[in-house]
Amino acid sequence: MLRRLANRQSSLFQRLMFSFAGVILGVAVIGLVWVFLEAKATQRSRTFSENKAHTANIQAHLSDVGPDVGRMLSVLTEIEENRVRMFQELDYHSHVRVRVWLHGRLIYNSAPQQPDRLPEVATRGAYAWVRWEAHDKLQDIVVERSHEVDDEWMFSIGGVGFLLSSTIFSLPLLLIPAWLIVGIGLRPLRSIASNIAQRSDGDLTPLPDSPYRELSPLVDAINGLMARLSQRIEHEHEFLTDAAHELKTPLAAIQINAHVLLSRVGSEMAERCAEPAAGLRSGVARATHTVHQLLALERARAEPQVDHPRPQTDVAEFVRDRVAAAAHLAVQRNIEIEFHADADGCLPLHLESMASAVDNLISNAIKYSPQDGRIAVRLTRIGHIYRLAIADQGPGIAPELRDRAFERFYRVPGQEQSGSGLGLAIAERGVARNGGIIVLSDGEGGRGLTATIEFAGAAA
């Protein structure tokens, strides 16, 4: 439970909405208190005036019948009955007490159960009372009327509801526009996020400048990070390229010295040295191949800073040249290689990377083809998508290993062919640079492997 709470991400949107709702609530409470205080004062002054008028009324009635106590009492009882009836009709529950003195003697008390002195200020469990006294000096009649100030209704659910109702009814009218406004306000933030989310992992170009002052620091910070990151990647790239280049000179020295060494040994020794000599040669050849493949891999990688030309290229002619360049290797091993061009048209291609991609796939097909095998290179086109399929009859790659085959230095287990393990990685990068993908599938007739490049020309 605690962990779930800790993991729950807080929301900027919620934060803004809660703040806004809080402000509304605060204003409503202040308004309520103010209305309440004002109503209380009003209630008191109204009750006071009412009391004064009623007292004057009673005084007037009594001055007609006084000083006959019996008539005075009957008038007072009738007045009290009228009042009770009126309060019942109006559903008033506040209490009233009328007391009358004649010549200083109390002759009437409408509420004898009440204490002699009534509280003027409300206390817990007792209301405040408003009192008025009128004195008829001619007949020496004193009329006192005390009226309870009933302001409890304001604390009742109905009273508070009445006072709050305006706020409650206006709440949706305030919150729905706020909801929309906050949503619109946060939209530029979401657009930056989606811009970043949609990028490929190699795209470190800066984000476009935000037109909003508040977002500029964020965009600047991200762009700064991107710049540092791409600089760092560039350094790594340079390091790898330099390292590969540095290896070439010692390799060349080994190769030349091996040649000198082997050419100088006599014919008798040459026979005895044949095996290690072949091993030396193939070792150097393999190291050389790996160095070249490493460089090709680095070259196939897109360089965002450098804008290489992408000439409009006749796709079929381009592929035909690549097949022609590699075909002699197939012919030497008596492998039949053929090219079917069922598509024409030109595309802007980054030639070096695309050529190294196609070359690597064809070279793989030749390398893994059996003697007298057949390799079919087929170019088709659906809409603006070109599809180049290179199918061999070799051992193929098990479906579950096909994804791994693109990893650098990964070699499918159980094969005897030597190789750098970089060919498919180079091909994938080269094709990606031209906005395409490579898919591995079964060969024609379920035998061997088909490598299919799908591309639609380089993205600008």
Place this chain on the structure above:
Amino acid sequence: MKILMIEDDLAIGQALLSVFQDEGHTAVWLRLAADAGARIRSETFDAVVLDLGLPDGDGNDLLRALRAEGVRLPVLIISARDSLQDRLKGFDLGADDYLIKPFEIPELLVRLRAIVRRSHGTLEENLWTSGDIVLDENRMAVTRAGQPVTLSKTEFALLLTLMKQANRVLTRVELERRALPASDGQSQTLDVHIFNLRKKIGEGVIRTVRGVGYMVQQDA
């Protein structure tokens, strides 16, 4: 022949010197670009083997300076720089060939001989062979197992183009451009010529790579 080698790496320079001496060539080895100019002006060489990354400057600058002076000595660049731009730049500056390190020694020697031969403009060794087919470019004659074969002009041009670049597949476009300059673009013509050529020199010499082009194997 007499070779001037400009190479700063001790191991490679030493080994190449041995190679040239074993092959019976005279070789002068320099390790600085600055020494090369004077040496070339004062002595006669058959060829220059030039490394690009030198301690006192770039081999390309030396090459540019030499060509600007009008020195036409054949130059073979040996370099670790293997990008297309580097190679094209080398050729643009007037290199006769470009070999990427590390390289096979026989290839170096063959290319060296080729650029020297080209610079002398000699017509020797214009015999091309593939299996029992021999083509004499100078006499425009073809023999099969010693027996003369009569070819039309176009057939001869086709066969010469293919044999000169043996072990390389030539696309139809390349063949048409080099051997059928008058071709009206109808590719049927090329197939007809190849068909006739095969009838005369026998099957198996010219290999078809379907959808791509044709090729002659040197060791067929």
